[in-house]
Amino acid sequence: MNAIRFSIVDRDGAVSFVYDAGALASLLEACVSGASTLAAFLDATARRNRNLREYVSCGLAVFDEHNLAGHYNSIHEAIEHFSSDEWPVFRVVDDVTREASLRPTRTGVIVFNLVERRIVQMHNSYDGTVDVSQRARQLQRAGWRIVP
Helix, strand or coil: CCEEEEEEEECCEEEEEEEEHHHHHHHHHHHHCCCCCHHHHHHHHCCCCHHHHHHHHHHHHHHHHHCECCECHHHHHHHHHCCHHHCCCEECCCHHHHHHHCCCCCCEEEEEECCCCEEEEEEECCHHHHHHHHHHHHHHHCCCEEEC
């Protein structure tokens, strides 16, 4: 499996998770669908990838259970002790998690900013990056910008 970090930003904040890079096509399709919230974005991915929405939703439920407002020791310890491709799904809640949400796995990190309709490929060595370039025109017509 080519694990890549995906970070998704909406008006309520940001979440970050590592998932099979093969899900990139589903995420790009969700962009074209016009989804503007995390929930709508994940619902749109479910058309092509049924497991992604459940993986992120369940991961966020666990995060919320173990990390109370202002008390983020659980996620901080995971970030400190494990490699970036082993971190659980998490919300960006402070500077530590913000920096972690931008840290690539061996394959890379891609940020989907639903507010500004921007896709940022900070580091992407996944062979399936062709998905992004092939869909560039379609994404641009839908109002998205792709930043290398």
